[in-house]
Amino acid sequence: xxxxxxxxxxxxxxCDVLQAFLTNLPEEPSCQVELSPFGQxxxxxxxxxxxxWQNSLDFMVVWTQVMAVVPSFKRVLRFEDVPQQDLxxxxxxxxxxxxxxxxxxxxxxVPSWSIPExxxxxxxxxxxxxxxxxxxxxxxxxRLIDGLSELPNVFILSTERWLQMSGDKACDPRLWYLSKVxxxxxxxxxxxxxxxxxxxxxxxxxxxxxxxxxDNTLWGGIVGDDGWQHLHLGGHDAxxxxxxxxxxxxxSFKERGIILAIASKNEESVALEAMERHPEMVxxxxxxxxxxxxxxxxxxxxDEILKELNLTREAAVFIDDNPRERERVRQALPxxxxxxxxxxxxxxxxxxxxxxxxxxxxxxDDDRKRSHMYAQERERGDMRAKAQNLExxxxxxxxxxxxxxxxxDDLPRATQLLNKTNQMNLTTRRLSEQEFKxxxxxxxxxxxxxxxxxxxxxxxxxxxxxxxxxxxxxxxxDFILSCRVFGRKVExxxxxxxxxxxxxxxxxxxxxxxxxxxxxxxxxxFFNGRSGFIKDKDGLFVWDLAGEYPVPTGITIKxx
Amino acid sequence: xDQRSQITSAIIDAIQEVNQTLPAGRKISTQADAALYGPPSxxxxxxxxxxxxxxxxxxxxxxxxxVTLVDYSVGLSPLKSITTLCDYISHxxxxxxxxx
Numbered sequence: 330x331x332x333x334x335x336x337x338x339x340x341x342x343x344c345d346v347l348q349a350f351l352t353n354l355p356e357e358p359s360c361q362v363e364l365s366p367f368g369q370x371x372x373x374x375x376x377x378x379x380x381x382w383q384n385s386l387d388f389m390v391v392w393t394q395v396m397a398v399v400p401s402f403k404r405v406l407r408f409e410d411v412p413q414q415d416l417x418x419x420x421x422x423x424x425x426x427x428x429x430x431x432x433x434x435x436x437x438x439v440p441s442w443s444i445p446e447x448x449x450x451x452x453x454x455x456x457x458x459x460x461x462x463x464x465x466x467x468x469x470x471x472r473l474i475d476g477l478s479e480l481p482n483v484f485i486l487s488t489e490r491w492l493q494m495s496g497d498k499a500c501d502p503r504l505w506y507l508s509k510v511x512x513x514x515x516x517x518x519x520x521x522x523x524x525x526x527x528x529x530x531x532x533x534x535x536x537x538x539x540x541x542x543x544d545n546t547l548w549g550g551i552v553g554d555d556g557w558q559h560l561h562l563g564g565h566d567a568x569x570x571x572x573x574x575x576x577x578x579x580x581s582f583k584e585r586g587i588i589l590a591i592a593s594k595n596e597e598s599v600a601l602e603a604m605e606r607h608p609e610m611v612x613x614x615x616x617x618x619x620x621x622x623x624x625x626x627x628x629x630x631x632d633e634i635l636k637e638l639n640l641t642r643e644a645a646v647f648i649d650d651n652p653r654e655r656e657r658v659r660q661a662l663p664x665x666x667x668x669x670x671x672x673x674x675x676x677x678x679x680x681x682x683x684x685x686x687x688x689x690x691x692x693x694d695d696d697r698k699r700s701h702m703y704a705q706e707r708e709r710g711d712m713r714a715k716a717q718n719l720e721x722x723x724x725x726x727x728x729x730x731x732x733x734x735x736x737x738d739d740l741p742r743a744t745q746l747l748n749k750t751n752q753m754n755l756t757t758r759r760l761s762e763q764e765f766k767x768x769x770x771x772x773x774x775x776x777x778x779x780x781x782x783x784x785x786x787x788x789x790x791x792x793x794x795x796x797x798x799x800x801x802x803x804x805x806x807d808f809i810l811s812c813r814v815f816g817r818k819v820e821x822x823x824x825x826x827x828x829x830x831x832x833x834x835x836x837x838x839x840x841x842x843x844x845x846x847x848x849x850x851x852x853x854x855f856f857n858g859r860s861g862f863i864k865d866k867d868g869l870f871v872w873d874l875a876g877e878y879p880v881p882t883g884i885t886i887k888x889x
Numbered sequence: 890x891d892q893r894s895q896i897t898s899a900i901i902d903a904i905q906e907v908n909q910t911l912p913a914g915r916k917i918s919t920q921a922d923a924a925l926y927g928p929p930s931x932x933x934x935x936x937x938x939x940x941x942x943x944x945x946x947x948x949x950x951x952x953x954x955x956v957t958l959v960d961y962s963v964g965l966s967p968l969k970s971i972t973t974l975c976d977y978i979s980h981x982x983x984x985x986x987x988x989x
Contacts, residue, residue, distance in 0.1 A: 343935065345935055346910050346935075346939070349910040349911065349912070350909075350910060352912065353909075353910070353911070353912050353913075498946055501942055501946070503941075503942045503945065504938065504939070504942050507938040507941070507942070507959065508934075508935050508938040508939075510935070510938070510939075514906065514907070514909070514910055514939060514943075517910075518909065
């Protein structure tokens with residue numbers, strides 16, 4: 330189990346219930362949460378010497394009521410005409426305080442402002458009138474979003490969604506008058522679940538792969554029995570329409586960068602024919618990075634898919650309508666997320682869209698291309714099988730590795746890679762964009778990013794390497810490579826880059842301290858094996874900088 | 890289900906809901922005679938508020954009964970146990986000390 334995250338709740342109302350849910354809910358990550366004194370939000374945020382800031386904070390939630398931080402909003406609620414500028418300048422005071430306070434926690438969550446659903450304001454003209462309650466609320470929330478948009482560690486969460494989930498009991502005045510609690514506990518429960526999901530996303534825990542079943546999951550019916558012509562898919566039929574919608578949603582996630590795969594008990598030729606020939610089929614064979622369509626155990630098939638795609642179980646979600654298959658995979662492959670699935674296919678899309686496991690804090694161009702990259706990877710695998718050896722394969726691919734010092738432009742993708750990569754990762758340190766940038770700017774520290782291209786395409790920014798030089802010694806701090814490209818000598822290019830940079834810094838030894846996790850065995854294999862580093866008596870891997878690191882053959886190396 | 894069973898069921902549902910906010914070891918017992926509030930119960934005032942409002946909401950939803958459990962003239966004594974609370978709610982309903 331991961332260590333508990335340290336959190337702080339800053340609020341102007343009684344927030345103990347949120348604290349309780351964040352602490353007690355079983356969902357990862359585990360949290361221990363402190364509550365700030367009641368109702369001093371701006372003072373707390375602006376005072377860096379306050380006792381609340383003495384411990385390092387993994388996250389902070391700043392949840393306020395709009396009338397508390399924008400006092401003029403109370404006048405709006407009294408039907409007064411309030412100058413917009415008064416409202417905005419009060420909002421800006423809060424934004425400035427948040428900007429100051431945000432540097433004291435790794436991640437900051439700010440729930441948006443809301444008013445209870447029973448407040449009707451001006452009724453039909455509430456959104457039309459300049460001082461309509463909800464119109465002003467929209468304006469203030471927009472100001473908040475815009476004002477904080479440049480801070481990469483600050484995230485605005487939608488309170489409105491939590492209120493909707495609780496229905497008409499969301500805001501009960503009895504709770505407010507008796508205890509200064511503005512929301513029903515169910516609202517705080519939804520908030521805690523979302524904050525935990527957001528923390529998972531911030532820490533790189535977003536799932537990357539969806540493995541789906543076919544019969545009665547992607548389409549209605551059994552293709553082997555019914556034939557592809559008689560499947561429930563599309564047409565003027567509620568079920569058929571729902572299956573098409575579900576496929577559209579899966580496809581949209583694929584476009585967003587989530588990889589799709591199939592594990593189905595079927596004849597492969599029959600199932601693939603259905604995918605290619607059924608006129609209403611949204612997902613085609615080319616949308617899937619891998620598939621196992623056979624009569625073998627599904628857990629075994631999923632395990633093979635994970636190996637083929639070089640992904641861990643923690644990256645995968647398995648969707649199947651059959652409860653026995655779900656249970657089998659849960660038992661055999663702990664780590665793979667197997668959500669309970671509705672019996673009614675009309676509810677598939679709703680269930681899928683409510684999953685929090687794909688929440689992410691950054692979507693790069695590389696993410697969007699990911700499925701395409703895996704299709705290319707399949708082709709590379711076919712070429713590898715035909716080649717006599719590794720070098721012949723790399724030459725046939727015309728592989729190029731571009732090396733570039735880390736710049737601000739690369740920071741979002743580099744940070745994402747830093748926080749997501751588990752296998753080829755020397756130290757598995759996790760940093761926010763700000764932290765990584767600050768580290769790289771310190772004297773003696775240097776970082777590079779690596780991009781891999783070949784004749785099949787651009788694999789994108791897939792490697793990070795960094796060193797910290799201290800006198801005669803240089804230390805490797807990050808040695809990170811995406812599973813998509815390792816085993817293609819990119820790791821040698823990274824090692825050589827670090828060796829050369831350390832020599833330029835005048836160091837005599839380059840050292841690497843491997844920090845073991847459950848997943849980074851491949852990195853140990855590299856340093857123990859063909860890297861050529863020597864393990865010293867303290868367990869550090871050492872390169873004597875009197876010697877050069879050999880130039881990897883079979884690939885082209887370019888410094889950009 | 891008779892009226893008393895409905896009230897008991899609403900109280901237990903509310904306790905279970907409020908228990909979700911409490912850590913293990915501090916959960917409110919659903920035994921009929923276990924102390925709800927006051928020694929030896931460790932329930933604090935915020936939890937009592939959550940419990941009272943949850944019970945009122947459940948009585949409204951399941952029985953259509955609008956009951957005000959916070960009556961400063963009787964204090965929190967009805968909250969001694971599930972049994973006493975059930976007695977008190979039955980009394981309120983029978984005497985129609987509620988908004989219909």
